[in-house]
Amino acid sequence: MEHKQILSLHKVSKRYGPIQALKSVSFNVPEGSVFGVLGPNGSGKTTLLGIIMDVLKPNAGTYKWFGLEPHADLRKRIGTLLETPNFYHYYSAVRNLQINAAIKGRGHDDIERVLKITELWERKDSKFSTFSLGMKQRLAIANALLGRPEVLLLDEPTNGLDPAGIAEIRELIRNLGQEGTTVIMASHLLDEVEKVCTHVAILKKGDLVAAGHVDEVLANEDMLEVSAANLELLETVLNAMPGLKSLRRHNGGIQVIFENGQTAEQLNRSCFEKGITLNYLAVKRKSLEARFIELTN
Known part of the structure; x- marks a missing residue:
């Protein structure tokens, strides 16, 4: 919303x-x-x-x-x-x-x-x-x-x-x-x-x-943006994954950050094994923390 x-x-x-x-x-x-x-x-x-x-x-x-x-x-x-x-x-x-x-x-x-x-x-x-x-x-x-x-x-x-x-x-x-x-x-x-x-x-x-x-804005880790036909089910599956640091709905998809540095390939495989086919998967690289430190020094 x-x-x-x-x-x-x-x-x-x-x-x-x-x-x-x-x-x-x-x-x-x-x-x-x-x-x-x-x-x-x-x-x-x-x-x-x-x-x-x-x-x-x-x-x-x-x-x-x-x-x-x-x-x-x-x-x-x-x-x-x-x-x-x-x-x-x-x-x-x-x-x-x-x-x-x-x-x-x-x-x-x-x-x-x-x-x-x-x-x-x-x-x-x-x-x-x-x-x-x-x-x-x-x-x-x-x-x-x-x-x-x-x-x-x-x-x-x-x-x-x-x-x-x-x-x-x-x-x-x-x-x-x-x-x-x-x-x-x-x-x-x-x-x-x-x-x-x-x-x-x-x-x-x-x-x-x-x-x-x-x-x-301040994430160090790569953020993965994913979507599937059944978002509720996707959210349930993502929430159960080890190392999940944050999850939020965004623009009709879901953005997730994993502490264990989960790759896009691993996430895709995990979802597929749970019966979910992703219709969208993108990696958003974040280095703003480093950029912020540069900015403010």
């Missing part, structure tokens, strides 16, 4: 004088995805977030949220954490969120829900100054979730956190994605995107290098 596109960019470009920060960037963010915008510092990630939040104007190109041209009312459907919000150190978590809900004009009745999602409900009456770095960042995400936005936009959400805080925030983002919130996050960490995101767009010096499903 094709997902609805939450955000579509079409040939978006941005210049700052002689510097071309973004060069004709196009990609789609599917509904319910955790979408990573990945690239080293200076690759154009923050500029891109600024444009889609209507803080910066592109020099060329267009983008649409929910299939609509950008307009002020869309802001209510998007929760953002682009820089650290101003929390009062001597006020409790609840009081800080009450103040922020008043500023936003929405989310007053949502405070208990967002504190529970971010696992801060037990500490709702604690002063902000007593929170660990990870808890402070979780409160910032709780603040962005006030008013039930459909999309959450995060810029380097684990920057400056200790390892425990990083693990907390990554877990929270994964959970939000599983519960149906579309999350768009900028990161310069390949590891983070692999662990947290379902989809990725990779930027380098303003150019889009690759975009798509994380398994596809």
Whole structure:
């Protein structure tokens, strides 16, 4: 099933004088995805977030949220954490969120829900100054979730956190994605995107290098694309094969990656022995991980 596109960019470009920060960037963010915008510092990630939040104007190109041209009312459907919000150190978590809900004009009745999602409900009456770095960042995400936005936009959400805080925030983002919130996050960490995101767009010096499903874009191993008349049966047989690392339906076929480096010939034989004749078999070679390391060094 094709997902609805939450955000579509079409040939978006941005210049700052002689510097071309973004060069004709196009990609789609599917509904319910955790979408990573990945690239080293200076690759154009923050500029891109600024444009889609209507803080910066592109020099060329267009983008649409929910299939609509950008307009002020869309802001209510998007929760953002682009820089650290101003929390009062001597006020409790609840009081800080009450103040922020008043500023936003929405989310007053949502405070208990967002504190529970971010696992801060037990500490709702604690002063902000007593929170660990990870808890402070979780409160910032709780603040962005006030008013039930459909999309959450995060810029380097684990920057400056200790390892425990990083693990907390990554877990929270994964959970939000599983519960149906579309999350768009900028990161310069390949590891983070692999662990947290379902989809990725990779930027380098303003150019889009690759975009798509994380398994596809960041796979080291060869990916095999197969199809047969009975896809259900094919999927059952593939799932039972040793060394299967990932399987997903794609464009009327199935994409698989095997840890044991199964060749196309071996896969074809295995399927045939199980009574399935493949009507399509292709090898998609992947070396993007190596390419990404080259790009970012």
